[in-house]
Amino acid sequence: MTESTRLMQGNEACVAGALYAGLSFFAGYPITPSTEIAEILAKRLPQNGGKFIQMEDEIASLAACIGASLTGAKVMTATSGPGFSLMQENLGYAIMTETPCVIVNVQRMGPSTGAPTAPSQGDVMQARYGTHGDHEIIVLTPSSVAETFTLTVKAFNLAELLRTPVILLMDEIVGHMREGVSLPGEGELPVVTRLVPVKGMKDYLPYRADKNGVPVVAPFGAGYRFHVTGLFHGEDGFPSNKPQDIEYLGMRLHKKIENHKDHYSFFEEYLTEDAEIIVVAYGGTARSAQAAVESARSQGIKAGLFRLITLWPFPESEIERVCSQARAVVSAEMNMGQISRELERVLGKDASLHKVTHIDGTLLPPQKILLKIQEAAVND
Amino acid sequence: MTKTADIKPYLRLERYPTIWCAGCGNGQVVGAFLRAISTLDWDPKKVVVVSGIGCSSRASGYLNFNTMHTTHGRPLPFATGIKLANPELHVVVMAGDGDTTAIGGNHFIHAARRNIGITMIVFNNGTYGMTGGQCSPMTGHACKATTAPYGNLDTPFDICKLAEAAGATFVGRGITYAPVKLESLITEALKHKGFSVIDAVTQCPTYYGRLNKMGSPADMLTWQKEHVISLEKAASLPKHVIQDKIVTGVFVKDLRPEYTTLYRRLHEQCGEDDCHD
Ligand SMILES: Cc1ncc(C[n+]2csc(CCOP(=O)(O)OP(=O)(O)O)c2C)c(N)n1
Ligand code: SF4
Numbered sequence: 001m002t003e004s005t006r007l008m009q010g011n012e013a014c015v016a017g018a019l020y021a022g023l024s025f026f027a028g029y030p031i032t033p034s035t036e037i038a039e040i041l042a043k044r045l046p047q048n049g050g051k052f053i054q055m056e057d058e059i060a061s062l063a064a065c066i067g068a069s070l071t072g073a074k075v076m077t078a079t080s081g082p083g084f085s086l087m088q089e090n091l092g093y094a095i096m097t098e099t100p101c102v103i104v105n106v107q108r109m110g111p112s113t114g115a116p117t118a119p120s121q122g123d124v125m126q127a128r129y130g131t132h133g134d135h136e137i138i139v140l141t142p143s144s145v146a147e148t149f150t151l152t153v154k155a156f157n158l159a160e161l162l163r164t165p166v167i168l169l170m171d172e173i174v175g176h177m178r179e180g181v182s183l184p185g186e187g188e189l190p191v192v193t194r195l196v197p198v199k200g201m202k203d204y205l206p207y208r209a210d211k212n213g214v215p216v217v218a219p220f221g222a223g224y225r226f227h228v229t230g231l232f233h234g235e236d237g238f239p240s241n242k243p244q245d246i247e248y249l250g251m252r253l254h255k256k257i258e259n260h261k262d263h264y265s266f267f268e269e270y271l272t273e274d275a276e277i278i279v280v281a282y283g284g285t286a287r288s289a290q291a292a293v294e295s296a297r298s299q300g301i302k303a304g305l306f307r308l309i310t311l312w313p314f315p316e317s318e319i320e321r322v323c324s325q326a327r328a329v330v331s332a333e334m335n336m337g338q339i340s341r342e343l344e345r346v347l348g349k350d351a352s353l354h355k356v357t358h359i360d361g362t363l364l365p366p367q368k369i370l371l372k373i374q375e376a377a378v379n380d
Numbered sequence: 381m382t383k384t385a386d387i388k389p390y391l392r393l394e395r396y397p398t399i400w401c402a403g404c405g406n407g408q409v410v411g412a413f414l415r416a417i418s419t420l421d422w423d424p425k426k427v428v429v430v431s432g433i434g435c436s437s438r439a440s441g442y443l444n445f446n447t448m449h450t451t452h453g454r455p456l457p458f459a460t461g462i463k464l465a466n467p468e469l470h471v472v473v474m475a476g477d478g479d480t481t482a483i484g485g486n487h488f489i490h491a492a493r494r495n496i497g498i499t500m501i502v503f504n505n506g507t508y509g510m511t512g513g514q515c516s517p518m519t520g521h522a523c524k525a526t527t528a529p530y531g532n533l534d535t536p537f538d539i540c541k542l543a544e545a546a547g548a549t550f551v552g553r554g555i556t557y558a559p560v561k562l563e564s565l566i567t568e569a570l571k572h573k574g575f576s577v578i579d580a581v582t583q584c585p586t587y588y589g590r591l592n593k594m595g596s597p598a599d600m601l602t603w604q605k606e607h608v609i610s611l612e613k614a615a616s617l618p619k620h621v622i623q624d625k626i627v628t629g630v631f632v633k634d635l636r637p638e639y640t641t642l643y644r645r646l647h648e649q650c651g652e653d654d655c656h657d
Contacts, residue, residue, distance in 0.1 A: 025465050027457075046650045051464050051643065056490040060457035063450065067430070067461025070448065071469070075461075093451050220446040220462060221469050223425050227441050229449035238395060238441060239449075 005182040010174040011036035011078075013145045014104060015044065016183060017152025018076050021191055023102075024050040025073040027064035029057055029083060032116045033172045034106035037078035058083035062090040062103065069099045070228060072196070072219030074156060078104035081123060082113060084130070091165055092131035093230045095253065098207070098215055100159040100194055102152070104168045106175040109361050118361030119172040121283055124338040127167050128312045134250065136257035138264050139167045139312040143286040145179035150189065151266075151309065157192035158264050162256055163214050169311060171334070173284025173363060199223060207249075208235040213256035257313065266309035267318055271297065275304025277376050278326040280319070280343060281333065282308035285364050289332050292369035301377045308339070316346050328352040328376035332369045335359065352380045387414035390424065392444050399438055403597025405556040405582030406436050409503050410443070412559050412580075413472075416566035427470045430459040432484060434476035434510045435584075436503030453483030456491045459498050467497070467640035472570070477504040477518035481537050485517070492546035495574045496639040501566065502539055502577065505584035513587025524591040540631045543577040550576035551632035556583060557604040561628065568630065574638045581626055 008016070014037055018026075026045060028038040038054065045052040051068070055061040058079050065075040079087065084105045094101050105127065109120035123130075127139045138158055142148040148170065155166040195216045197204055206226040207215045215235075218224040231239040232246045240246070270290060272278060277296070281289035286307045296303035306322050308315065323329050323343075329351060331340035340355045347353060354372045358364040391414070400406050417427070427445040431437035433452035440447040446469075450458045455473045463471045480488050480502045491498060507525055508514040515525035515532055518539070522531040543551045550572040554562030562580060569576035583589060583600040594600050604626065611629030614622045 025461070027461060046643075046646050049647060053460070053464055055457060055460075056486050059454060060460070060487055060490070063454045063457035064461030064464070067448075067458035067463075068465035069461075071462055071466040073465045089451055090454065220428050220448075221426055221466055225425060225444055225446055227447045227449065229441070230451060231449065 005180045007178050008145050008181050009036060009176060009178050010142070010145045010148045010170060011106065011176070012040060013148040013181060014078070014152050014168065014170065015040045017149040018102070018156065019044065019048070020149070020184075020189065021153045021156035022074045022193065023076050023156070025065065025068040025075045026051070026077065027053045027055050027061040027068070028077050028079065029055055029061050031080045031083045033108055033175050034078045034080045034104060037104060058086040059090060062087045062094070062101070065101050066090060066094050066097070066099045069101050070220050072222070074100070074160070076102040076104065078106065080106050080108045081110045084123060084126065088130045088132070092133060092135065094165040095131070095135050095137070096230045097228050098163040098217060099165070100163050101165045102155045102159055102168060103165055104170060106170040106172060108172055109359070115361045117172065119284055119334055119363055120359070120361070121171055121285065121334040121338070123169065124311060124333070124335065127169050134254070136254050137167065137312055138164065138257060138310070139169050140264070140266065140309060141169045141283045141311050142174055142309070143283055143307060144174065145177060146181040148174060149181060149183060153189050153191065154264070154266070157190065160192045160194040161214070161263065162260060163194060163217065164257065169283070171283045173287075196222065197224065205235040206237045207233060209252055209256070213252055213259060261313070264310050265315050265318065267315055268307040268309060269322065270305040270307065272304035272306060272322050274302055276302040276327045277330060277373055278304050278306050278323050279330045279332060279369060279373065280306045280308065280339065281331070282311060282339065285332050285334055288364050288366040289369055291366035292373060295366065295370050296373045296377070301373060303373050311339070314342050314346070319343065319346050323347055323351070328354060328380040330354045330356060330369065330372045330376055332356040332364060333358070334364050352376065385415045385418045387411065387418055390414045390417065390444050392442055395442050398442055400435060401586045403583070403585045404435070405505065405584070406439060406503055408556040408559055409436070409501065409562070409580045409582055410439050412554070412562040413501060413566050415563045416570060419567055420570060422470055426468060427472065428459070428462055429472050429474060430455045430462065431473070432475035432479035434479050434508070436474060436476045436505070436509070437479060439474050453479050454487060455479070456484060456487040456498070456500065460491060460494070460496055463496055463498055464640055464643065467644070470570070471498045473498055473500045475502065476509065477502055477506065477539070478508045478516040481517040481539060481542070489542070489546035492543050492548035492575050492577070494639045495547060495549055495636050497573060497575070499569045499572070499576045500578070502579050503582050504539065504579050505582050505588055506536070507584050507588040509584045509587055513591055526591065539577070539579040544632045547575070547636075548577045548632060549574035549634040549636050550630070552577070552630045553579040553581065553626070553628045555581045555604045555608055555626055555628060557601045557608065558628070565630065574636060
């Protein structure tokens with residue numbers, strides 16, 4: 001460890017990343033295994049002029065964040081499964097009203113209260129489809145403490161750039177793990193802040209999109225008086241039920257995410273170049289997967305790891321590129337196969353896809369993945 | 381009452397006509413609010429009106445302030461975020477009785493407990509107008525609703541008592557039949573430093589009135605007139621006499637530190653001494 005290296009927990013790194021990105025408002029409700037994020041911010045935010053509030057539940061937590069964001073604050077909330085379920089309606093509201101916010105879900109095992117301290121990746125599909133109605137969403141998932149820091153900064157940057165909620169989908173392993181990290185200094189990582197309209201614009205339309213498909217919404221109190229609603233609305237922000245307005249906004253909300261793929265398509269490849277067997281994994285599980293790939297290599301099996309960092313929108317073309325070269329694909333996740341279904345969709349029914357699922361509340365052991373790699377090496 | 385108050389600048393007349401039925405009391409409550417706010421020298425650019433979901437919650441869209449139409453039951457936590465993030469804004473919440481006391485009941489008591497500087501105006505029509513006249517926590521016992529076709533088995537809340545018990549520091553009730561009094565109540569509520577609640581009893585002739593055979597909008601106002609009693613008068617009467625009356629007036633006027641003021645003090649404290657480790 002160097003001088004500036006610190007031993008840090010994943011949840012702590014999330015806080016550090018958020019503050020680096022300019023977080024000034026946090027509202028939350030305690031829940032294992034995310035609670036440390038709230039606890040640390042309760043102490044840190046008042047020290048730097050920021051605001052921390054413990055709300056009465058997670059519905060209120062996200063609501064308060066959205067309200068604060070509309071005044072111009074950079075906001076975040078953090079929760080886990082049960083709380084994430086409660087946030088779904090207001091998550092849709094943030095999408096519809098194009099309010100930047102970061103929602104951290106440190107996944108625990110469900111359904112229901114489940115196993116609060118057990119690692120799981122059971123919320124992958126909920127993060128994608130949890131709120132009602134057609135929508136796009138950006139979901140990022142870190143595998144290490146250091147990456148939790150950088151990905152939190154990126155989550156804020158994307159939220160601010162695209163005026164949209166971004167979900168940081170952590171898991172209990174990464175949230176509670178301690179690793180030595182050396183944090184980047186000020187200015188080392190880019191920090192993005194949303195655009196605001198210039199003062200005194202005539203005929204200001206709060207929901208008129210710029211060339212990026214993103215509107216420049218003024219903060220409340222800055223001088224423009226406009227309306228924000230979760231109803232479909234026109235560029236003026238007022239409700240509209242005209243089919244052309246509904247379709248235009250619906251498509252714009254989709255496209256502004258789709259069209260910025262190069263801003264958020266994060267993944268990592270490890271030994272994939274000559275790999276005959278590709279393991280696809282993410283979050284805490286990717287650590288086991290890497291160990292399994294290394295073991296397989298030592299046994300002469302050409303295995304490689306494709307680590308998803310962006311889960312949603314699903315990086316279809318990268319998956320296709322890497323996996324189409326391989327004889328077989330092994331997916332490894334701590335659920336019953338949520339991402340493997342996506343792989344099946346992208347690679348086709350005929351692809352040789354081997355699923356490692358894991359739901360006993362323990363860490364997915366490398367051995368379990370290695371067995372699948374060996375099986376694939378023999379059979380395919 | 382400022383009879384000559386020009387409330388037009390506060391309205392987005394281009395959004396008219398409103399979605400409200402003829403004879404609905406929502407416009408009367410909004411009128412009282414606008415006349416009240418016109419007596420204060422508040423910069424409209426610094427006023428935020430946050431509403432929930434319901435007929436009454438559509439009010440925000442017609443008002444020329446910073447306005448926000450949120451999710452059903454949740455305007456108070458959205459407003460809490462706004463007020464805490466930028467305490468210099470004047471934040472007013474408008475929502476129906478269902479929004480406030482059913483789905484949003486939890487937020488209501490917690491906003492009161494925090495005593496955050498927000499004025500909450502409850503448009504209390506005793507029913508769910510928007511969805512077509514279902515039962516609300518404010519529907520009277522034995523009254524009819526589409527989801528209480530045999531009469532409501534529940535007993536309604538007393539919004540003012542609820543607010544008081546939860547810690548609201550200004551609590552008042554007015555009726556649409558008496559708009560001048562309603563206006564002055566709202567003025568006091570707006571001026572109050574802390575969480576202030578106005579229970580604005582209003583009429584929904586389309587559903588509540590029809591289902592309960594209350595006649596025309598004018599008949600519903602007459603009913604209000606016949607049932608209203610001031611807090612002062614009610615004080616000297618036995619409970620059974622006032623139990624089916626609408627008691628109006630100021631129920632609570634307390635001083636307790638307001639939440640964002642406490643937060644400012646926390647900032648000062650952190651700047652000065654040992655918050656840092
Ligand atoms: C989560 C959720 N549940 C239900 C609804 C449907 N809904 C819309 S308005 C409303 C009730 C409105 O009643 P109230 O709040 O009293 O306002 P009013 O329409 O009478 O002014 C309901 C149940 C909704 N929009 N969201
Ligand atoms: S349904 Fe009732 S509350 Fe809604 S606008 Fe009509 S009269 Fe008013």
